[in-house]
Amino acid sequence: MAGLSERVKACVRDDVARLAPYDPNFTPCKINLSANENTYGMPEEVRSAINDAIAATATNRYPDPMSNELRDLIAAWHGVARENVCVGNGGDELLFNFFLAFGGPGKRLIDCPPTFTVYDIYSKMLGTNVVRCWRDPDTFELDMDALLPLAASADMVIVTSPNNPTGNIISVADVERLCAACPGMVMIDEAYAEFADEGTSCESLLATCDNLIVLHTYSKAFCLAGVRVGYVLAAPDVIDVLGAVRQPYTADVFAQAAAEVVTKMREGFAPTIATIKSERERLAQALSAIDGVGVWPSQGNFLLVRLPQAGAVRVSLRDDRSILVRDFSQAPGLEDCLRITVGTPSENDELVAAIANILKEAQ
Numbered sequence: 001m002a003g004l005s006e007r008v009k010a011c012v013r014d015d016v017a018r019l020a021p022y023d024p025n026f027t028p029c030k031i032n033l034s035a036n037e038n039t040y041g042m043p044e045e046v047r048s049a050i051n052d053a054i055a056a057t058a059t060n061r062y063p064d065p066m067s068n069e070l071r072d073l074i075a076a077w078h079g080v081a082r083e084n085v086c087v088g089n090g091g092d093e094l095l096f097n098f099f100l101a102f103g104g105p106g107k108r109l110i111d112c113p114p115t116f117t118v119y120d121i122y123s124k125m126l127g128t129n130v131v132r133c134w135r136d137p138d139t140f141e142l143d144m145d146a147l148l149p150l151a152a153s154a155d156m157v158i159v160t161s162p163n164n165p166t167g168n169i170i171s172v173a174d175v176e177r178l179c180a181a182c183p184g185m186v187m188i189d190e191a192y193a194e195f196a197d198e199g200t201s202c203e204s205l206l207a208t209c210d211n212l213i214v215l216h217t218y219s220k221a222f223c224l225a226g227v228r229v230g231y232v233l234a235a236p237d238v239i240d241v242l243g244a245v246r247q248p249y250t251a252d253v254f255a256q257a258a259a260e261v262v263t264k265m266r267e268g269f270a271p272t273i274a275t276i277k278s279e280r281e282r283l284a285q286a287l288s289a290i291d292g293v294g295v296w297p298s299q300g301n302f303l304l305v306r307l308p309q310a311g312a313v314r315v316s317l318r319d320d321r322s323i324l325v326r327d328f329s330q331a332p333g334l335e336d337c338l339r340i341t342v343g344t345p346s347e348n349d350e351l352v353a354a355i356a357n358i359l360k361e362a363q
């Protein structure tokens with residue numbers, strides 16, 4: 001996507017002139033494994049309950065600004081109080097509000113790349129200083145020895161767990177050390193927590209770490225990427241400041257209704273989540289059996305793979321086989337890497353066969 005025009009650049013602040021519009025690099029394809037969505041789709045009985053709830057929803061009144069009914073359901077689910085929950089228009093809005101409240105000129109964020117680039121975009125947009133604490137170049141594990149001293153002088157630290165696009169998690173013990181070291185706020189982005197091993201979420205620390213913010217979304221495991229609902233869990237005074245900076249009506253009546261149904265019927269997603277986790281392991285095995293392909297272990301619903309000529313392979317998958325995956329080959333630290341969302345068994349089979357073929361033809 002093109003950057004901003006010179007005419008517009010002349011009219012905006014310098015920091016805005018340096019921005020480029022977010023580009024998800026989307027092309028319609030038969031098989032879309034590019035955005036870490038749940039490719040299995042909504043269970044039928046949940047979809048039908050959402051349809052009923054939406055049919056019964058009035059649109060002439062403003063929504064409840066804080067989504068209190070949904071907050072209560074989320075609070076009961078996670079064993080916290082309503083005051084510990086803030087709902088947003090997707091996790092992205094909550095991340096933006098986190099930067100709005102705690103970032104800005106004179107504030108310092110510690111970011112741990114390679115990771116979700118939205119943090120970098122929002123910090124630039126809001127004038128926050130970013131200090132990068134690079135992950136290990138081979139394993140993508142966090143460098144806790146470097147991170148803890150940096151956290152000690154930070155206003156904000158953000159760690160993604162499982163990390164997008166590398167699949168690593170941060171241990172609960174390390175989150176606890178991070179919260180103790182940091183005088184500011186520690187955000188753990190758990191957008192993919194439902195796909196990770198039992199006991200890896202740091203949520204249990206909320207009771208003791210009052211500077212911990214845990215982000216969740218309905219976009220990945222719960223099939224609501226198109227609806228836009230996410231939430232954070234944090235101490236009540238942290239929720240208050242997030243409430244103070246937010247636009248009041250971003251969670252619309254349909255979104256609140258759909259998320260309420262999904263929360264009540266969340267057990268209905270357990271079978272597909274289990275399938276995605278087992279397909280992830282099967283896909284990892286099959287891809288790593290191809291000559292020249294390296295696969296990192298992942299706790300998310302995606303795999304990071306390294307292969308020769310990754311950029312060209314991705315184009316060939318898209319243009320010759322109508323399979324879309326995400327190209328990270330130009331991203332710092334991710335040379336020759338693609339990120340592949342775990343698909344249905346037949347999608348995964350088609351992808352593996354296509355990659356094997358493309359690499360064989362290239363020889």
Ligand SMILES: *Cc1c(COP(=O)(O)O)cnc(C)c1O
Binds near residue numbers: 036090092093116218
């Ligand atoms: C997908 C994602 C989110 C949130 O996505 P929303 O659709 O805005 O809820 C947050 N963090 C990471 C790392 C993600 O990959």
